Amino acid sequence: MKMKELLLFLSCVLSVSADPLHSDIGIIGCSDSDGEDMNGLDGEEVRYADFIKQKDIYPQPPFIDPITYPGAYEQAVANQQVCRENIKLFGKGMKDFPPEQDAPSAVMIYTRDEVEFGEKNTLICHVTGFYPAPVNVSWTKNQQKVTGSSINTPYLNKDGTFRQTSRLDFTPQLGDVYSCAVQHLALTKPLTKIHEVEASARSDPGVGPSVFWGVGLTLGLVGVAAGTFFLVKGNECS
Ligand SMILES: *[C@@H]1O[C@H](CO)[C@@H](O)[C@H](O)[C@H]1NC(C)=O
Numbered sequence: 001m002k003m004k005e006l007l008l009f010l011s012c013v014l015s016v017s018a019d020p021l022h023s024d025i026g027i028i029g030c031s032d033s034d035g036e037d038m039n040g041l042d043g044e045e046v047r048y049a050d051f052i053k054q055k056d057i058y059p060q061p062p063f064i065d066p067i068t069y070p071g072a073y074e075q076a077v078a079n080q081q082v083c084r085e086n087i088k089l090f091g092k093g094m095k096d097f098p099p100e101q102d103a104p105s106a107v108m109i110y111t112r113d114e115v116e117f118g119e120k121n122t123l124i125c126h127v128t129g130f131y132p133a134p135v136n137v138s139w140t141k142n143q144q145k146v147t148g149s150s151i152n153t154p155y156l157n158k159d160g161t162f163r164q165t166s167r168l169d170f171t172p173q174l175g176d177v178y179s180c181a182v183q184h185l186a187l188t189k190p191l192t193k194i195h196e197v198e199a200s201a202r203s204d205p206g207v208g209p210s211v212f213w214g215v216g217l218t219l220g221l222v223g224v225a226a227g228t229f230f231l232v233k234g235n236e237c238s
Helices: 072-093 208-237
Strands: 007-015 023-030 035-041 044-050 055-057 106-111 121-130 136-141 144-146 162-170 177-183 191-196
Touching (some): 023 072, 035 072, 044 072, 055 072, 106 177, 106 191, 136 162, 162 177
Antiparallel strands (some): 007 023, 035 044, 044 055, 106 121, 121 162, 136 144, 177 191
16 A cells, blocks of 8 residues: 555644633645645634745634744745655555545535625535545536635544535526535545525525515414403403
């Protein structure tokens, strides 16, 4: 068995007090063809090294005070060298041991925002429970391959498996069918999830609210009738 898999070295998992306020994570990993060097905080990506763009990326939302790690990219490059050396050593030492493999335990597809026709939105394909990292995620629209999706770096779950999220910007049009297909070392064929853009109550109120109205009105009338009945009965007894 070739050590193609991402070997992961947990460099630090730090928590504050018994009931952790925050949990900080650092992942350094590599394979023959791939590498990861990232920092996370409370389940979110704070920084990762982009070895193609040759710099650190800080995928943080605009509403937080930026957290930066000066010099981390150079360190990440050095870490990759060490990681690849280690892989060679482990490959020799463990050549006959088939590495553990877990196929993704769940794939979920959903939209970032509530769907409104013609309004820009993002499709999210969330994959979790796999080992080793990473997964490949590809997207189709009406059976045709689409490009332009992005995927974050693998994040470690508490049980030692990984999760990853792929995103595809799209503009919902009635009847369009999207799919995300997940490839992983432990899968013989891709796991696929479908999202269909359906007529929703949001842009076309249609029958939904009026049914509610009807039910509400009926319940109200029943209430009035019952109330009147008991009122009359009550008066009769006194
Ligand atoms: C993911 O895609 C790359 C590039 O196409 C390929 O080399 C690799 O084997 C794929 N990984 C999996 C798990 O299918």
